[in-house]
Amino acid sequence: MAEVTFTRPEFRVRIDKELCQQCGRCAHQCGWGVHKMDEETGYPVPDSSKCGACHRCVTFCPAQAILVEKNPLAYKGSDSFSPELRKAVWRQAETGGVLLAGMGNDKPYLRIFDHLLLDACQVTNPSIDPLREPMELRTFLGRKPDKVEVEYVPDGDGVKPKLKTEMDRLLQIETPIVFGGMSYGSVSLNVHRSLAMAAKELGTLMNTGEGGLHADLQPYQDNIVVQCASGRFGVHADYLNAGCAVEIKIGQGAKPGIGGHLPGEKINEEVSVTRMIPQGTDALSPAPHHDIYSIEDLRQLIYALKEATGYKPVSVKIAAVHNVAAIASGVVRAGADIVYLDGFRGGTGAAPTVIRDHVGIPIELAISVVDQRLRDEGIRNRASVIAAGGIRSSADVAKAIALGADACAIGSALLVALGCHLCQKCHTGSCSWGICTQKPELTRRLDPEWGAERIVNLVTAWSHEIAEILGALGVNAVESLRGSHERLRSLGLDQQTQEILGVKPAGIGH
Amino acid sequence: MSPDSATIRRVPTGPARRGPIGAEPARKVAGQPGTDKGAVSHEGTQARIDAGGVYYKTLNEQIREEMLNGAQTVILENVNGQRYIGGGLSGEDVRVVINGVPGNDLATFMTGPTLIVNENAQDGVANTMNSGLVVINGDAGDVLGYGMRGGRLYVRGDVGYRVGIHMKAYEDQRPAMVIGGKARDFFGEYMAGGELVLLGLGSDGEDIVGSYLGTGMHGGVIFVRGEVAEHQLGKEVSIAPLSAAEQSRVEELVRDFAGWMGLDAEEILERRFIKIFPYTHRPYGKLYAY
Numbered sequence: 001m002a003e004v005t006f007t008r009p010e011f012r013v014r015i016d017k018e019l020c021q022q023c024g025r026c027a028h029q030c031g032w033g034v035h036k037m038d039e040e041t042g043y044p045v046p047d048s049s050k051c052g053a054c055h056r057c058v059t060f061c062p063a064q065a066i067l068v069e070k071n072p073l074a075y076k077g078s079d080s081f082s083p084e085l086r087k088a089v090w091r092q093a094e095t096g097g098v099l100l101a102g103m104g105n106d107k108p109y110l111r112i113f114d115h116l117l118l119d120a121c122q123v124t125n126p127s128i129d130p131l132r133e134p135m136e137l138r139t140f141l142g143r144k145p146d147k148v149e150v151e152y153v154p155d156g157d158g159v160k161p162k163l164k165t166e167m168d169r170l171l172q173i174e175t176p177i178v179f180g181g182m183s184y185g186s187v188s189l190n191v192h193r194s195l196a197m198a199a200k201e202l203g204t205l206m207n208t209g210e211g212g213l214h215a216d217l218q219p220y221q222d223n224i225v226v227q228c229a230s231g232r233f234g235v236h237a238d239y240l241n242a243g244c245a246v247e248i249k250i251g252q253g254a255k256p257g258i259g260g261h262l263p264g265e266k267i268n269e270e271v272s273v274t275r276m277i278p279q280g281t282d283a284l285s286p287a288p289h290h291d292i293y294s295i296e297d298l299r300q301l302i303y304a305l306k307e308a309t310g311y312k313p314v315s316v317k318i319a320a321v322h323n324v325a326a327i328a329s330g331v332v333r334a335g336a337d338i339v340y341l342d343g344f345r346g347g348t349g350a351a352p353t354v355i356r357d358h359v360g361i362p363i364e365l366a367i368s369v370v371d372q373r374l375r376d377e378g379i380r381n382r383a384s385v386i387a388a389g390g391i392r393s394s395a396d397v398a399k400a401i402a403l404g405a406d407a408c409a410i411g412s413a414l415l416v417a418l419g420c421h422l423c424q425k426c427h428t429g430s431c432s433w434g435i436c437t438q439k440p441e442l443t444r445r446l447d448p449e450w451g452a453e454r455i456v457n458l459v460t461a462w463s464h465e466i467a468e469i470l471g472a473l474g475v476n477a478v479e480s481l482r483g484s485h486e487r488l489r490s491l492g493l494d495q496q497t498q499e500i501l502g503v504k505p506a507g508i509g510h
Numbered sequence: 511m512s513p514d515s516a517t518i519r520r521v522p523t524g525p526a527r528r529g530p531i532g533a534e535p536a537r538k539v540a541g542q543p544g545t546d547k548g549a550v551s552h553e554g555t556q557a558r559i560d561a562g563g564v565y566y567k568t569l570n571e572q573i574r575e576e577m578l579n580g581a582q583t584v585i586l587e588n589v590n591g592q593r594y595i596g597g598g599l600s601g602e603d604v605r606v607v608i609n610g611v612p613g614n615d616l617a618t619f620m621t622g623p624t625l626i627v628n629e630n631a632q633d634g635v636a637n638t639m640n641s642g643l644v645v646i647n648g649d650a651g652d653v654l655g656y657g658m659r660g661g662r663l664y665v666r667g668d669v670g671y672r673v674g675i676h677m678k679a680y681e682d683q684r685p686a687m688v689i690g691g692k693a694r695d696f697f698g699e700y701m702a703g704g705e706l707v708l709l710g711l712g713s714d715g716e717d718i719v720g721s722y723l724g725t726g727m728h729g730g731v732i733f734v735r736g737e738v739a740e741h742q743l744g745k746e747v748s749i750a751p752l753s754a755a756e757q758s759r760v761e762e763l764v765r766d767f768a769g770w771m772g773l774d775a776e777e778i779l780e781r782r783f784i785k786i787f788p789y790t791h792r793p794y795g796k797l798y799a800y
Contacts, residue, residue, distance in 0.1 A: 094799075237600060286675075290675045300615055
């Protein structure tokens with residue numbers, strides 16, 4: 001019995017031999033080795049058990065001879081003990097290990113964004129055509145003053161107004177969409193290059209994640225946020241100064257409260273240089289920062305980073321958890337210029353499946369309660385709120401801003417633009433699309449210029465759509481939608497959720 | 511003077527600060543935002559700053575300013591709790607001498623300089639330090655050398671919890687820390703590289719280190735002068751005698767440490783050292799089902 005596995009393949013790969021040209025491209029393209037060419041017949045022989053339905057072979061088969069389908073194998077029905085749960089039990093009974101998964105929570109929890117509807121103007125108040133009239137998407141992230149004081153200084157014969165209030169340094173972004181932190185090590189260097197080029201072109205920000213900053217990305221530093229996480233990989237004074245802001249990563253939506261283990265196999269020479277750790281040893285990120293056990297300690301690190309960088313803005317990334325409003329309040333009081341909220345659908349390169357699927361709360365609720373808490377306490381101006389973790393479209397961005405976010409961060413959507421098919425096998429390190437891998441034969445599949453162009457296209461298209469939404473709402477600046485719960489209505493949400501969101505049910509007028 | 515009875519200067523703690531609940535009593539010691547710069551006097555390439563009552567941000571600006579203006583040595587007088595001294599500072603041939611007790615996060619992200627503290631230090635010394643030397647002529651607090659990647663930290667006296675946590679090495683950057691006195695729990699936790707040396711001077715038969723020594727350790731090495739009981743060890747580490755090369759490395763570090771502290775290195779080295787090391791570089795390699 002030793003070699004028998006009970007887990008049957010999730011997909012079935014079939015080759016249409018009438019169409020197959022025996023070119024062997026499928027065998028070459030698959031990072032997991034699904035296709036093996038049979039020397040005698042000349043046809044590929046697929047091993048379906050390795051397939052993740054990433055469509056790499058399907059995309060590159062010149063004859064369209066490959067079919068990937070769901071394995072129709074029937075399981076005795078049980079709504080309680082689903083085939084998926086049974087398979088998990090079998091795998092763990094075979095290995096004794098913790099199950100890992102990549103990308104975000106895929107469980108069928110309520111998707112609140114899909115139960116929110118935006119308003120539009122009709123008759124009594126005119127809508128605006130964004131194609132003909134200016135529409136302001138530019139956003140400033142960072143600490144805004146409690147009040148603005150103006151003084152009048154002599155100017156020729158008269159006087160002219162001059163800003164008396166000393167402003168903190170702000171980050172200017174041309175659209176309310178930034179890129180979430182994805183480390184070099186979890187994704188390939190070509191992904192980082194694509195993101196950096198696109199961020200510069202779009203006038204927005206990319207985020208290094210925890211893996212340090214590769215020397216090739218130095219020219220893009222005005223559009224790069226460098227991250228300082230618990231493992232402190234690649235963190236030194238020059239690195240901190242290499243970006244336009246620093247982010248302290250406390251938590252991540254996909255794995256709140258969990259550290260990270262980048263396995264030694266992924267620490268190749270280049271990753272080792274960037275992370276400043278020896279090749280082949282595990283890169284372990286502790287679950288907490290061991291110099292942060294309190295809000296006071298967080299303040300200490302925020303100001304240590306400000307001291308080391310000449311007072312650049314500091315962002316603090318936290319996962320959306322039950323007590324997120326109080327935590328965010330503490331983060332703002334600790335001196336953060338930006339609070340980055342990551343919801344429970346946020347992506348990851350690898351997380352224990354049990355954590356990914358069962359810990360944290362939806363970003364929609366987190367935005368609303370954090371925004372409200374900061375307003376109630378009179379400190380909303382002290383920090384910007386970035387919402388992330390489950391932002392899949394421009395509609396989600398608009399809804400998140402209406403719930404109170406200053407801007408949104410996207411990660412999974414960017415990778416999908418680069419070819420990711422959400423197969424969720426990032427943790428295997430053999431991504432056939434060259435995204436979540438360090439194998440040179442795979443990473444070279446992603447051309448950074450092509451990648452940058454696709455990301456620029458995506459974000460530009462979303463920005464146009466946001467402008468259309470604003471126009472329909474009759475406002476001409478994203479600023480006017482921010483925290484405007486009145487422009488949202490709910491459809492099919494329970495009363496308590498509506499109250500938390502500050503949203504009326506559809507059908508109720510003003 | 512025998513090293514085991516080496517006098518460690520301790521700063522007596524004062525009476526508890528009293529004041530109305532919720533209101534901070536008026537104080538000028540650590541400085542307030544917007545306070546004036548400290549008085550400076552110059553002597554050759556040496557600058558002396560009176561840090562008494564100067565706000566930490568102002569003081570650190572002053573230190574950087576003096577160094578930009580060519581000061582090789584900056585002496586700080588009347589330091590009392592100012593944070594981040596040496597934070598992000600860089601330069602190979604520069605030195606900061608601190609008279610008084612500096613605040614938390616001394617030498618954070620520092621690259622190169624030498625910092626000498628003639629009193630006790632607080633928490634977070636050498637946090638994520640890249641290179642340089644920090645000498646503390648007294649005790650120091652918790653979480654020293656967190657994520658430290660290079661340079662050396664010498665502490666004459668005792669240290670608190672989680673010291674040397676997640677220290678790491680990279681190519682020729684090999685951080686080293688020598689602690690003259692005792693250390694508390696979680697010494698060398700999560701350690702990924704570098705060297706920790708614990709001397710336990712003046713321990714008078716007490717345990718020289720707390721529990722969970724080297725928990726989660728997956729790189730680097732800890733040298734302890736004396737014995738450690740099995741129950742004090744983290745589950746990822748083992749004890750072994752030193753190889754000849756390791757013994758000479760310990761001697762090198764101890765001699766350098768003793769030179770800075772004015773102690774007798776040979777007397778310290780009379781006692782046997784043990785080595786604590788991780789038995790795997792992949793402590794969690796078998797944790798997951800791939």
